[in-house]
Amino acid sequence: MLSDDQLNEIIVEAENVPSRVVPEKTPVNSSFSMVSSISDIDVTDSQSFGNPDDKKSKQLLRFSTSLNESFLQTLHRSPGSVGIDTSHENIQGQKLIASLIPMTSRDRIKAIRNQPRTMEEKRNLKKMVDKEKSKQSHRILELNCCAQCLNSISRAYRRSKNSLSELLTYISLWQKTFKVIGGKFGTSVLSYFNFLRWLLKFNIFSFIVTFSFIIIPQFTVPEKNTLQFTGLEFFTGAGYFQDTVMYYGFYTNSTVQHGSSGAPYNMQLAYIFTTGAYLIVCFFSLLFSMARNFRNNFINPHIYSRGITKLIFCWDFTITHERAVKLKQKNLSTEIRENLSEIRQENVKLTLNQQLIHVLAHLAAWVVSTGVAIACCVAVYYLAENNSEFLKNHQNPGAVLLLPFLVSCINLATPRLYSLFRLVERYETPRREVYILLIRNIFLKISIIGILCYYWLNIVAQAGEECWETLIGQEIYRLLLMDFVFSLADSLLGEFLRRLIGMQFPTSLGLQEFDIARNVLELIYAQTLVWIGTFFCPLLPFIQMITLFIMFYVKNISLMMNFQPPSKAWRASQMMTFFIFLLFFPSFTGVLCTLAITIWRLKPSADCGPFRGLPFFIHSIYSWIDTLSKRSGYLWVVWIYQNLIGSVHFFFILTLIVLIITYLYWQITEGRKIMIRLLHEQIINEGKDKMFLIEKLAKLQDMEKRANTSSFSMERRDVEQTSPLHVREHNAAHDLRFRRSVQEENPKV
Amino acid sequence: MGNKQTVFTHEQLEAYQDCTFFTRKEIMRLFYRYQDLAPQLVPLDYTSCPDVKVPYELIGSMPELKDNPFRQRIAQVFSDDGDGHMTLDNFLDMFSVMSEMAPRDLKAYYAFKIYDFNDDGYICAWDLEQTVTKLTRGELSAEEVSLVCEKVLGEADGDHDGRLSLEDFQNMILRAPDFLSTFHIRI
Numbered sequence: 001m002l003s004d005d006q007l008n009e010i011i012v013e014a015e016n017v018p019s020r021v022v023p024e025k026t027p028v029n030s031s032f033s034m035v036s037s038i039s040d041i042d043v044t045d046s047q048s049f050g051n052p053d054d055k056k057s058k059q060l061l062r063f064s065t066s067l068n069e070s071f072l073q074t075l076h077r078s079p080g081s082v083g084i085d086t087s088h089e090n091i092q093g094q095k096l097i098a099s100l101i102p103m104t105s106r107d108r109i110k111a112i113r114n115q116p117r118t119m120e121e122k123r124n125l126k127k128m129v130d131k132e133k134s135k136q137s138h139r140i141l142e143l144n145c146c147a148q149c150l151n152s153i154s155r156a157y158r159r160s161k162n163s164l165s166e167l168l169t170y171i172s173l174w175q176k177t178f179k180v181i182g183g184k185f186g187t188s189v190l191s192y193f194n195f196l197r198w199l200l201k202f203n204i205f206s207f208i209v210t211f212s213f214i215i216i217p218q219f220t221v222p223e224k225n226t227l228q229f230t231g232l233e234f235f236t237g238a239g240y241f242q243d244t245v246m247y248y249g250f251y252t253n254s255t256v257q258h259g260s261s262g263a264p265y266n267m268q269l270a271y272i273f274t275t276g277a278y279l280i281v282c283f284f285s286l287l288f289s290m291a292r293n294f295r296n297n298f299i300n301p302h303i304y305s306r307g308i309t310k311l312i313f314c315w316d317f318t319i320t321h322e323r324a325v326k327l328k329q330k331n332l333s334t335e336i337r338e339n340l341s342e343i344r345q346e347n348v349k350l351t352l353n354q355q356l357i358h359v360l361a362h363l364a365a366w367v368v369s370t371g372v373a374i375a376c377c378v379a380v381y382y383l384a385e386n387n388s389e390f391l392k393n394h395q396n397p398g399a400v401l402l403l404p405f406l407v408s409c410i411n412l413a414t415p416r417l418y419s420l421f422r423l424v425e426r427y428e429t430p431r432r433e434v435y436i437l438l439i440r441n442i443f444l445k446i447s448i449i450g451i452l453c454y455y456w457l458n459i460v461a462q463a464g465e466e467c468w469e470t471l472i473g474q475e476i477y478r479l480l481l482m483d484f485v486f487s488l489a490d491s492l493l494g495e496f497l498r499r500l501i502g503m504q505f506p507t508s509l510g511l512q513e514f515d516i517a518r519n520v521l522e523l524i525y526a527q528t529l530v531w532i533g534t535f536f537c538p539l540l541p542f543i544q545m546i547t548l549f550i551m552f553y554v555k556n557i558s559l560m561m562n563f564q565p566p567s568k569a570w571r572a573s574q575m576m577t578f579f580i581f582l583l584f585f586p587s588f589t590g591v592l593c594t595l596a597i598t599i600w601r602l603k604p605s606a607d608c609g610p611f612r613g614l615p616f617f618i619h620s621i622y623s624w625i626d627t628l629s630k631r632s633g634y635l636w637v638v639w640i641y642q643n644l645i646g647s648v649h650f651f652f653i654l655t656l657i658v659l660i661i662t663y664l665y666w667q668i669t670e671g672r673k674i675m676i677r678l679l680h681e682q683i684i685n686e687g688k689d690k691m692f693l694i695e696k697l698a699k700l701q702d703m704e705k706r707a708n709t710s711s712f713s714m715e716r717r718d719v720e721q722t723s724p725l726h727v728r729e730h731n732a733a734h735d736l737r738f739r740r741s742v743q744e745e746n747p748k749v
Numbered sequence: 750m751g752n753k754q755t756v757f758t759h760e761q762l763e764a765y766q767d768c769t770f771f772t773r774k775e776i777m778r779l780f781y782r783y784q785d786l787a788p789q790l791v792p793l794d795y796t797s798c799p800d801v802k803v804p805y806e807l808i809g810s811m812p813e814l815k816d817n818p819f820r821q822r823i824a825q826v827f828s829d830d831g832d833g834h835m836t837l838d839n840f841l842d843m844f845s846v847m848s849e850m851a852p853r854d855l856k857a858y859y860a861f862k863i864y865d866f867n868d869d870g871y872i873c874a875w876d877l878e879q880t881v882t883k884l885t886r887g888e889l890s891a892e893e894v895s896l897v898c899e900k901v902l903g904e905a906d907g908d909h910d911g912r913l914s915l916e917d918f919q920n921m922i923l924r925a926p927d928f929l930s931t932f933h934i935r936i
Contacts, residue, residue: 109767112767112768113768113769113770114855116858118829118838118839118842119765119839119842126768162766165772166773179935183935187927187930296926307901307904308897308904309900309921312897312901313864313918313928314928314932315884317817318930318931318933320816321816322815325816325818329885330886336881573926573927573930574926574927683907683908684907684909688908688909690910
């Protein structure tokens with residue numbers, strides 16, 4: 001099986017480890033190490049995402065091996081002798097250069113950059129490699145023009161990538177603000193603002209796509225807007241806005257054509273393809289960033305330790321304000337003290353009674369939280385159902401805001417209720433507490449969105465109303481707007497009040513800390529609504545863009561005025577992985593399901609929108625394929641559609657292949673976990689061997705000393721001493737051999 | 750591209766681009782930051798490779814470093830003679846390693862050197878005591894500090910020789926995914 005071979009390869013390469021790790025005193029410079037290079041296989045460059053093949057990482061492994069050797073010898077001479085030109089040095093330098101030459105220029109530059117050497121050494125290295133390479137290329141003139149072509153292409157590509165990244169950093173938003181926030185509050189709070197900026201990029205992209213392909217063509221065939229404009233439209237989204245590009249109902253279903261020579265623009269196809277295009281781009285970018293985060297931040301759970309080492313060695317170097325640094329130092333001391341006392345308490349076992357109480361408390365909390373979530377959903381559904389009659393009775397146009405108001409109140413109050421459970425429940429680790437709180441909150445939010453979607457798709461869409469898509473679009477717009485208003489009020493008023501109250505009673509409450517989890521969940525909730533709503537209200541990404549922009553500045557100001565830096569270490573990177581996973585899994589997949597049901601199962605309204613008159617939305621694609629099949633030049637499209645997209649067999653085979661590949665990769669991962677454990681044990685054993693040998697050496701030296709100072713009885717004593725020494729040596733050798741044999745048995749497990 | 754700067758030759762700038770994680774623009778911006786630290790000392794023309802060192806006191810007064818508890822060690826590790834006085838090369842090197850583009854192994858290597866106060870290639874108990882004292886600013890008592898050092902050695906020392914080697918340190922960093930984002934100085 002593939003996994004066994006891979007395992008053998010790794011074992012072969014790893015067996016070289018002991019011989020190189022053992023030398024008596026390896027200076028720091030010499031061990032840019034084997035352990036790290038093995039870890040390179042799993043935790044390769046965070047930059048090179050597009051580099052998944054093992055061959056490249058094996059190359060890097062071999063490279064750092066030879067480097068290790070050359071470093072070992074080079075610096076064994078003398079620490080500061082880099083410039084001294086001994087012949088031995090030259091040989092080692094040649095070895096290093098020789099290993100660099102065959103690499104492509106991109107890999108070479110990356111390898112040189114990653115060297116732990118000073119700038120001058122790197123420059124000299126680069127110069128020497130370039131010289132050698134030019135010397136060699138003089139000899140090998142018939143280097144294929146292919147390779148030369150590739151070389152110049154890769155150079156041009158590299159230059160364009162550099163200038164592109166320069167351009168991106170130039171227009172990168174809010175760089176200075178991030179620096180200030182990071183300097184005062186640290187990396188954890190910064191991760192929220194990073195997430196906000198990342199979502200903003202999504203929305204900018206969606207807006208550009210919908211604007212160019214749907215809205216602009218619609219502007220060229222405007223219809224008259226006969227409704228009156230009152231100021232209330234900004235809140236209700238109805239009225240004047242109903243007949244603008246804002247909603248689905250305004251769009252024409254015809255084929256736009258300007259003049260007899262202009263290209264025809266099919267609005268139906270444009271609408272559906274635009275929606276599909278930006279959803280696919282969002283899907284892939286979410287998938288890739290989730291994978292990248294996961295790869296960088298995943299740790300083997302069985303090695304996880306709640307230890308103190310991470311607190312000591314992971315000081316946050318991004319904090320630059322004096323007061324923030326002092327505060328962080330104080331908080332660190334408190335955390336260290338807590339950690340020390342925790343270890344003392346760890347051995348206290350709970351009695352059966354106490355364990356039972358804990359379990360009951362957990363159970364009760366879960367029951368209550370699920371009950372509250374279900375109650376909220378029922379309330380929302382009930383209100384939504386009776387909303388239409390309620391609206392007919394009350395003529396006030398502002399009455400449509402009642403449902404969004406209720407939803408926003410639920411979103412405001414219930415998370416705080418969940419946080420109160422902390423008083424009753426006791427968790428082993430604070431991490432578990434945060435995760436469970438997050439799961440409860442996301443369950444609540446997703447079920448509310450779910451129940452609303454159910455209501456919209458099953459009742460509103462099939463109630464026979466005119467232009468039900470526009471109605472749904474308006475509902476979503478109102479929900480988003482109310483959510484935005486509530487967030488603003490919370491930041492500007494709520495947090496401000498909380499600070500005033502905190503200042504009045506300085507001993508008990510003090511300044512509040514930024515609740516990252518709650519804020520990120522609000523962002524995820526809003527983004528889910530935007531994704532669902534863009535189909536019904538194409539201007540929604542634009543609105544969300546403005547919303548996020550304003551929220552950034554409001555949150556920033558509120559943060560600076562009302563908050564203090566976090567007191568506990570927050571595992572920012574692991575949390576971000578979890579958040580992106582949440583954005584992908586319940587949120588985005590839910591959106592895809594909703595839109596899929598809409599497009600495949602629902603009947604578009606008969607009088608408005610680009611799909612009017614069709615039995616299903618998807619029939620626009622069917623009729624397009626039909627027209628294509630009548631034209632001779634496009635038969636390949638029809639073939640792809642019928643045999644690949646439309647056929648069940650293709651998806652079956654594809655799924656089978658994907659499952660097989662996943663299973664193989666899973667087996668490889670399991671094998672590597674076993675390898676890591678074995679290597680860990682090996683390191684421990686080598687350490688024990690080292691201690692034992694050092695002890696023996698000390699004893700031998702002791703004995704020699706005694707032998708030198710004594711007189712003629714020396715010989716007799718020697719004879720007596722050496723035999724137990726021999727026996728001990730024997731035992732030692734036996735021990736070592738025994739340990740090694742145990743290790744060799746383990747791979748068979 | 751419009752290359753209007755007169756500070757470096759084209760080859761020098763290319764070499765800097767290839768040896769650090771910075772783009773051309775960032776290198777120029779860093780040069781001007783370096784020059785601002787000591788306008789009389791640092792010439793505006795580096796084409797002749799002048800040998801100029803900015804003293805540690807000015808480096809340590811940069812806003813990005815002045816409140817960092819480890820600023821002296823950082824400057825010492827990246828300077829040529831270990832005294833904290835830095836040339837432009839050292840300066841660029843330092844911020845390149847501390848930027849967010851540097852890979853984890855490179856950062857771990859330099860972090861190890863920073864925490865190794867006595868420069869012997871290992872982090873021994875004395876180095877740990879220095880680190881903890883700098884981190885907590887005298888808030889912990891002496892016996893708490895030694896207890897902490899004991900615990901750290903117990904957790905991270907893989908081969909049980911009473912001190913941390915580079916491998917132990919890198920192994921421990923593997924289990925700390927936050928390291929990449931915290932060992933980072935924005936400039």
